[in-house]
Amino acid sequence: MRYVRAFGAFWYDFLVGDRPGLFLGPLVALFLAWILLRGGVSAGITGIVLFAAVAGVGALSLFLTARPRA
Amino acid sequence: MQTLVAAVPAFLASVVEFVEALTIVLAVGVTRQWRSTLIGVGGAVLALAVIVGVFGTASVVLVPIEILRLVGGFLLIYGLQWLTKAVLRAGGAKAKHDEAAIYAREVAALRDEPPVPATGMDWISFTVAFKGVLLEGLEVAFIVVTFGASAGQLGPAALGAAVAGVLVLSTGAALHRPLARVPENGLKYAVGLMLVTFGTFWAGEGIGIAWPGSDAVLLVLLAAYLVLSLAGVRAVRAMLTARSLPAALVAKE
Numbered sequence: 001m002r003y004v005r006a007f008g009a010f011w012y013d014f015l016v017g018d019r020p021g022l023f024l025g026p027l028v029a030l031f032l033a034w035i036l037l038r039g040g041v042s043a044g045i046t047g048i049v050l051f052a053a054v055a056g057v058g059a060l061s062l063f064l065t066a067r068p069r070a
Numbered sequence: 071m072q073t074l075v076a077a078v079p080a081f082l083a084s085v086v087e088f089v090e091a092l093t094i095v096l097a098v099g100v101t102r103q104w105r106s107t108l109i110g111v112g113g114a115v116l117a118l119a120v121i122v123g124v125f126g127t128a129s130v131v132l133v134p135i136e137i138l139r140l141v142g143g144f145l146l147i148y149g150l151q152w153l154t155k156a157v158l159r160a161g162g163a164k165a166k167h168d169e170a171a172i173y174a175r176e177v178a179a180l181r182d183e184p185p186v187p188a189t190g191m192d193w194i195s196f197t198v199a200f201k202g203v204l205l206e207g208l209e210v211a212f213i214v215v216t217f218g219a220s221a222g223q224l225g226p227a228a229l230g231a232a233v234a235g236v237l238v239l240s241t242g243a244a245l246h247r248p249l250a251r252v253p254e255n256g257l258k259y260a261v262g263l264m265l266v267t268f269g270t271f272w273a274g275e276g277i278g279i280a281w282p283g284s285d286a287v288l289l290v291l292l293a294a295y296l297v298l299s300l301a302g303v304r305a306v307r308a309m310l311t312a313r314s315l316p317a318a319l320v321a322k323e
Contacts, residue, residue, distance in 0.1 A: 014212070015147060022154065026146045026273075034277040044282045050274055051291060054146065054266065055298050061154050062302050066163040068312040 021064075025057030075288075076223035077230035079264040083213045084234035086257050087206040089249050092242040093169045094202030097176035098195050100246075102183075106192040110199030115235075118207040122214055122228055129219045138219045142272025145216045149265025156259035157299050161306025166255050169248040210235075213265070220272040263299065267292045 016023040033050040037043070099107040129138060158164035186192045214231050218224030242249060271288055274281060281287040 010208075014208075015144065017151070019151065019154075022151050023147055026143065026150060026269075030143055030146075030273055030277055033274065033279065037278050043280045047274055047279050047281055047287070050279070051270060051294065054150065054270055055295070058150055058154050058157075058266075059298075059302065059305075061150075062157060062161075062306055063309070065154075065158060066161065066306045066309040068309055 019061060022057065022061050025060070026054055029053030029057060073223055073226040075268070076217050076221040077226040079230075079261060079268065080210075080214050080217055080227040081230035081234045082257055082264070083261045084210045084231040085238055085252065086254055086261065087210045088235050088238035089169060089252050089254060090167075090172075091203045091206035092238055093173050093248040094176060094206075095199050096242060096246070096248055097173050097180060098198045098202075101177050101180040102195040103186050103192040106195035107199040109191070110196040111203050113196075114200045114203035114207060117204060118211055121208070122211050125211075126215045126218055126224045126228070129215060133219070135222065137276075138222075139272045139276035141216050142220050142269050142274075142276055144212075144269075145220065145265055146269030146273050148212065148216075149262055149267075149269045151262075152258060153262030153266050153295070153299060154302075156255065156262045157302040158306060159255050160259065160303045162310055163306050167258070168250070169252075169254070170250040173248040173250075217268070220268070259299075263292060263295055266295050 029050055032053060033046050036046045036049060041049075095107060095111055098110075129141075155164060159166050180194075180198070183194050186195070210231050214227045215224070218227035221227070238249065267288060270291055271281065283290070
């Protein structure tokens with residue numbers, strides 16, 4: 001059981017780590033793109049939305065790390 | 071083309087990870103005992119080969135390609151982590167990777183350990199080397215399996231990683247010191263860009279996006295992520311200046 005827990009902890013740290021936003025963000029972006037596709041939006045527009053959402057997640061993460069603080 | 075798509079990112083990512091593993095192995099070998107260190111390295115390499123063989127082959131043989139493309143989602147997550155860290159490093163908000171400094175820290179830590187036994191295995195050397203190579207190698211294994219499976223090119227991806235391993239380890243063995251001159255931070259930036267680009271492409275295909283222009287859109291995505299990430303570097307520098315913290319180390323390594 002200890003090894004299973006350690007294995008799980010390793011993969012949690014590997015994929016999520018101390019920035020869970022960078023784990024959840026791309027998943028939310030993919031879900032959003034999937035909803036758009038199912039709603040009949042064209043592949044080109046959906047692709048652009050996916051790219052913009054991923055870039056937005058990255059930009060938000062950078063801002064939260066380096067932002068000016070009062 | 072597909073072969074190169076799988077082999078080049080796996081090669082570059084593996085160079086970075088193997089350089090980091092080499093630093094640990096050299097520190098243990100030089101400070102304690104080479105024989106136990108090399109047995110630890112061998113054990114970790116064997117474990118990694120089994121992991122890649124079992125998970126890689128099973129995923130390619132048993133899982134339909136449509137499902138495998140969803141694995142691109144993990145590549146996207148992992149790549150975004152690499153890329154944002156690389157941008158923070160380039161912008162001065164995160165300490166740059168310095169193999170010489172890491173080597174010095176490892177050596178100092180190992181000198182505090184109990185002395186090497188006069189005969190037989192030195193389990194400290196074995197454990198530190200095994201763990202170091204396995205942990206760095208698991209990142210390589212993850213990239214090889216996800217890239218290889220998504221592109222249907224497990225062999226070339228594994229070959230790219232193996233060539234990187236042989237190149238880095240043989241250079242390290244010849245020089246007998248950490249490869250501090252390898253441009254690790256630049257490589258990490260490039261690998262992050264590739265992982266995010268291919269991750270977006272394959273994960274998009276996984277959810278059903280038929281990309282206009284097919285594979286050619288990869289170049290568009292790569293260029294767009296490059297431009298945005300360079301803008302990110304400038305923005306990070308500007309934010310640090312606003313905080314009056316030139317070369318601040320905001321994020322931990």
